[in-house]
Amino acid sequence: MKIRLLAGLLTLGLAVAGCGGAKVEDKPSSAAAPSGSQSAAPASGGGTVKIAINPWVGYEASANVVAYLLKKELGYTVELPEIKEQLAWEGFETGDVDVIIENWGHPDLKKQYIDEKKVAQTAGSTGNKGVIGWYIPKWMVDKYPGITDYKNLNKYADLFKTSESGDKGQLLFGDPSYVSNEDALIKNLKLNLKVVTGGSEAALIKGAQQAQEQKKPLLFYFWDPHWLFSKTELARVNLPPYADGCDADPKKVACDYAEMDLDKIVSTKFATSGGKAFDLVKNFTWTNEDQNAVADDMTNNGMSGEDAAKKWVEANTAKWQAWIPK
Amino acid sequence: MSATAVGSPPRVKLPRWAVPAAAAVAFAVGYVVFRGVGTLPHDDEAGTFVALTDAREWVDDNKNANPVFLYFINYIRLFIDGLFQTFETVLHALGWPGLLGVMGGIGWLAGGWRIALLGVAGFASFGVLGVWEHSVDTLALVATAVLLSLLAGLPLGVWVGRSPRLRRAITPVLDYMQIMPTFAYLAPMVLFFQIGAPAGVAATIIYAIPPAIRITALAIEQVSPTAVEASASLGATRWQTLFKVRLPLARSTMTLAINQTIMMALSMVVIANLIAAPGLGSDIIKGLSRENVGIMLPAGLAIVVMAVVLDRTTMAAARQRAHAGLSLLKLAVAAGIAAVGVGLAYALPPEFPSALELQMGGPVNEAVRWAERTWYPVTDALKEFTTRLLLNPLDGVLTTAPWWLIAAAVLAFAFWAAGVRPALTALGCLLAIALLGLWEHSMQTLTMVFVAVTVTLAIGLLLGIAAARSPRFSAVQRPLLDAAQTMPSFVYLLPALALFGATRFTAIFASVIYAVPPVVRLVEEGLRGVPPTVVEAALSAGSTPGQLLRKVQLPMARKSILLAVNQGIVMTLAMVVLGAMVGGGALGYDVVSGFSQRTDFGMGFAAGIAIVLLGIMLDRITQGADRRPSPQKRKPI
Numbered sequence: 029m030k031i032r033l034l035a036g037l038l039t040l041g042l043a044v045a046g047c048g049g050a051k052v053e054d055k056p057s058s059a060a061a062p063s064g065s066q067s068a069a070p071a072s073g074g075g076t077v078k079i080a081i082n083p084w085v086g087y088e089a090s091a092n093v094v095a096y097l098l099k100k101e102l103g104y105t106v107e108l109p110e111i112k113e114q115l116a117w118e119g120f121e122t123g124d125v126d127v128i129i130e131n132w133g134h135p136d137l138k139k140q141y142i143d144e145k146k147v148a149q150t151a152g153s154t155g156n157k158g159v160i161g162w163y164i165p166k167w168m169v170d171k172y173p174g175i176t177d178y179k180n181l182n183k184y185a186d187l188f189k190t191s192e193s194g195d196k197g198q199l200l201f202g203d204p205s206y207v208s209n210e211d212a213l214i215k216n217l218k219l220n221l222k223v224v225t226g227g228s229e230a231a232l233i234k235g236a237q238q239a240q241e242q243k244k245p246l247l248f249y250f251w252d253p254h255w256l257f258s259k260t261e262l263a264r265v266n267l268p269p270y271a272d273g274c275d276a277d278p279k280k281v282a283c284d285y286a287e288m289d290l291d292k293i294v295s296t297k298f299a300t301s302g303g304k305a306f307d308l309v310k311n312f313t314w315t316n317e318d319q320n321a322v323a324d325d326m327t328n329n330g331m332s333g334e335d336a337a338k339k340w341v342e343a344n345t346a347k348w349q350a351w352i353p354k
Numbered sequence: 355m356s357a358t359a360v361g362s363p364p365r366v367k368l369p370r371w372a373v374p375a376a377a378a379v380a381f382a383v384g385y386v387v388f389r390g391v392g393t394l395p396h397d398d399e400a401g402t403f404v405a406l407t408d409a410r411e412w413v414d415d416n417k418n419a420n421p422v423f424l425y426f427i428n429y430i431r432l433f434i435d436g437l438f439q440t441f442e443t444v445l446h447a448l449g450w451p452g453l454l455g456v457m458g459g460i461g462w463l464a465g466g467w468r469i470a471l472l473g474v475a476g477f478a479s480f481g482v483l484g485v486w487e488h489s490v491d492t493l494a495l496v497a498t499a500v501l502l503s504l505l506a507g508l509p510l511g512v513w514v515g516r517s518p519r520l521r522r523a524i525t526p527v528l529d530y531m532q533i534m535p536t537f538a539y540l541a542p543m544v545l546f547f548q549i550g551a552p553a554g555v556a557a558t559i560i561y562a563i564p565p566a567i568r569i570t571a572l573a574i575e576q577v578s579p580t581a582v583e584a585s586a587s588l589g590a591t592r593w594q595t596l597f598k599v600r601l602p603l604a605r606s607t608m609t610l611a612i613n614q615t616i617m618m619a620l621s622m623v624v625i626a627n628l629i630a631a632p633g634l635g636s637d638i639i640k641g642l643s644r645e646n647v648g649i650m651l652p653a654g655l656a657i658v659v660m661a662v663v664l665d666r667t668t669m670a671a672a673r674q675r676a677h678a679g680l681s682l683l684k685l686a687v688a689a690g691i692a693a694v695g696v697g698l699a700y701a702l703p704p705e706f707p708s709a710l711e712l713q714m715g716g717p718v719n720e721a722v723r724w725a726e727r728t729w730y731p732v733t734d735a736l737k738e739f740t741t742r743l744l745l746n747p748l749d750g751v752l753t754t755a756p757w758w759l760i761a762a763a764v765l766a767f768a769f770w771a772a773g774v775r776p777a778l779t780a781l782g783c784l785l786a787i788a789l790l791g792l793w794e795h796s797m798q799t800l801t802m803v804f805v806a807v808t809v810t811l812a813i814g815l816l817l818g819i820a821a822a823r824s825p826r827f828s829a830v831q832r833p834l835l836d837a838a839q840t841m842p843s844f845v846y847l848l849p850a851l852a853l854f855g856a857t858r859f860t861a862i863f864a865s866v867i868y869a870v871p872p873v874v875r876l877v878e879e880g881l882r883g884v885p886p887t888v889v890e891a892a893l894s895a896g897s898t899p900g901q902l903l904r905k906v907q908l909p910m911a912r913k914s915i916l917l918a919v920n921q922g923i924v925m926t927l928a929m930v931v932l933g934a935m936v937g938g939g940a941l942g943y944d945v946v947s948g949f950s951q952r953t954d955f956g957m958g959f960a961a962g963i964a965i966v967l968l969g970i971m972l973d974r975i976t977q978g979a980d981r982r983p984s985p986q987k988r989k990p991i
Contacts, residue, residue, distance in 0.1 A: 083643045109630040110639055112950050115549050122548040124630065136953075191741035192857050192937070200856060203935075204943060205950030224856065225943050227935040230642050230848055231856035237645075238852055242730055327644045330716060 080116035089322035092333035155313035166261035307353035392756030400791030406956030455695010459688035465670025476663035481706035492633035511570025533969035538962020554631025565614035573607030609672035772978020798940035818877025861933025869925035880914025
């Protein structure tokens with residue numbers, strides 16, 4: 029009986045989806061749309077917007093504020109699927125993702141999905157400046173003069189030695205999905221360091237917190253904006269300054285990360301048919317302080333994303349009023 | 355040099371340690387002489403990786419044109435998605451009182467009022483923990499995966515049980531499916547099924563279907579041949595024999611298959627969330643990126659509770675006698691309980707009342723912070739000690755020794771411990787790893803597995819012996835072991851990260867917690883299995899308890915202990931990838947990279963295969979040792 033049921037469901041599926049074959053972007057709901065089109069038009073006149081959630085809190089803060097406004101001001105339904113950066117781009121193609129609210133560079137993905145596949149496009153800057161860099165806990169700056177200059181790193185490399193890095197200093201790295209020039213930098217700047225793969229954001233944050241509290245030396249990869257800066261004092265190590273094109277060849281990079289204009293990426297479909305929701309996403313722009321405030325509420329004050337967004341929205345009416353499409 | 359150590363059986367009567375000792379000395383000398391020669395350092399852009407990545411790109415580019423996708427894979431995806439959405443809609447539509455009622459009804463059918471009460475209380479706790487919505491999503495995901503696994507797995511299992519040839523063909527495939535780290539096939543899943551629930555369900559099925567097939571096959575094989583013969587002699591057709599004799603007789607073991615499939619599916623909940631499948635996993639991932647154990651713990655507990663409820667319910671169903679059947683009265687009572695629940699759904703608010711929700715985030719986080727601050731000096735010292743004394747030296751030896759020397763050593767050891775065939779399999783696995791271009795990382799992973807298994811065994815033996823001696827200790831320990839096994843490891847990774855930092859030790863710590871429970875159980879069972887007459891005889895001969903343990907109980911429980919070693923290894927390998935997220939590095943990190951950077955896809959996939967190869971190698975060696983008579987009893991010829 030079960031087998032008959034299975035066969036029945038299969039035939040049904042085949043019949044519903046028609047005989048042209050199923051495309052990657054097909055969904056069971058859209059396949060059934062002709063028969064139930066009235067359900068696709070919610071009373072609010074909005075629709076569903078899918079904002080991918082990439083795995084860092086600053087991102088979540090931006091996404092939640094935009095989601096809150098889409099829901100409360102424009103009457104949309106918002107889904108927040110949690111997807112890593114690269115997979116989220118694939119979501120543009122399949123229709124699982126409409127918006128990436130904070131994109132860190134990714135020129136290769138832009139080329140593939142915006143220029144070649146044409147399934148996505150940028151929707152302008154978020155106003156946030158993203159900086160990746162090497163950081164140390166603040167107390168080290170006071171104790172070891174000149175440590176924030178990369179030229180002195182070799183002198184202090186012994187401090188960073190751990191049982192993981194052997195006879196070299198440890199440079200702690202995070203999630204493998206992050207943008208990284210670490211290996212090239214160490215090689216090209218002839219630093220006596222070794223990248224130790226922490227494997228996650230949690231590994232970096234816990235490392236930084238213990239480094240501050242237990243006064244343990246630590247050199248690690250990190251980025252701003254991040255809520256951790258409001259909790260733990262960190263200092264950035266100055267690598268040779270960024271100049272245009274110095275990171276063109278990933279193997280020959282010998283300069284700091286560029287300050288990145290974080291931008292929003294939307295699917296082409298959403299850009300053309302997203303209506304007011306798209307306009308709101310396009311208009312959305314705020315500062316690092318704004319984002320850190322929301323992210324801090326979410327992380328350290330135990331608020332849900334929605335509550336933190338609500339708090340910010342209620343306190344900053346003037347800012348978001350400008351984003352709402354007329 | 356190695357060949358002489360392996361191949362020449364001594365003619366003269368030597369003490370039994372002489373051959374292994376000579377071999378060990380030979381390898382030590384070989385290492386000192388050839389150190390640093392013939393190593394295979396890691397290269398991120400090895401040819402195999404690039405080829406695999408290119409293959410992936412090709413599939414990606416042709417997804418919308420290739421008939422395999424248009425007429426086959428995409429329909430599977432749509433079908434799974436439809437099924438999942440049906441479950442999701444129905445479960446949510448029941449509302450919380452309705453679902454509690456239905457669970458109560460099922461519990462009543464399966465095992466009477468105790469199980470019914472457990473089901474209701476357990477499911478109500480999802481609401482109390484404040485994770486009702488996500489729990490229902492998880493339930494829908496697990497239900498979809500389990501239903502599909504059983505639809506495919508049970509018939510296949512019956513077939514495998516009837517055909518030894520098919521069994522031989524399918525066993526390595528099932529091994530592969532279970533040892534392959536789930537992370538490694540997440541990326542291909544996404545490639546074929548896109549992100550979202552269908553890919554999550556498909557990944558879960560891959561992991562959950564092997565026990566369904568294996569245990570069903572076992573159940574069918576165990577049906578007494580006399581019963582089958584009797585039925586055949588009465589003139590039953592083959593189908594009649596199957597449906598009226600074999601299946602009913604195998605029923606209770608087959609319920610165990612369902613039970614294990616559900617448990618396996620539940621353990622995939624968090625991983626499936628990494629490819630955007632909905633459910634409790636999202637709270638756990640969120641907690642991880644926000645450093646918030648308070649967010650993760652309720653979701654983790656909900657998964658444990660769900661596992662316990664489903665486990666006890668299916669086990670109760672398995673224990674019921676086959677002929678007790680379902681009387682109308684029982685069905686009516688169950689339907690009544692369910693109907694009350696559904697009826698209440700109209701009367702009560704649709705959302706779980708927030709007044710009943712337990713706010714545990716704050717205190718939990720406080721406690722974790724306190725432990726992190728206070729225990730750090732001790733844990734840090736422990737980590738340093740283990741790393742410098744055990745991990746680093748072993749790592750150094752394995753990565754600087756020539757690959758052929760290690761291969762020869764493994765061959766010799768496998769031959770000594772397990773025999774010719776396992777030795778050749780082990781050698782084949784090592785050569786394949788070298789060809790994949792993952793030698794160095796595999797050696798690093800092997801180091802971690804080795805240390806983790808050693809620690810796991812030490813703890814497992816200790817706890818297992820204690821449990822076998824004191825039933826009370828065993829009773830206290832059991833629920834803790836259950837929780838350690840079903841609690842998603844992500845939950846205790848955060849405190850572990852703070853206490854040990856992002857290091858290989860942290861990864862080992864996580865895998866020890868995960869692997870200890872089955873080892874304890876197997877050791878305890880083995881010791882309890884020693885016949886009481888033997889124990890009494892030893893005691894009356896004047897053995898002290900220590901002597902009894904060392905000379906009688908442990909040797910007699912050897913089979914169980916070897917199986918415990920085997921299980922410990924498999925479980926440790928399963929944690930290699932997760933360990934990479936807290937500093938484990940090596941193969942696990944390659945797999946995670948392959949999942950999150952598309953340019954590393956090939957490396958990740960190859961690393962997944964390398965983990966399987968390591969698993970098969972270690973499995974064959976330990977299983978071989980299991981089947982072989984004790985090497986200590988073998989006389990030199």
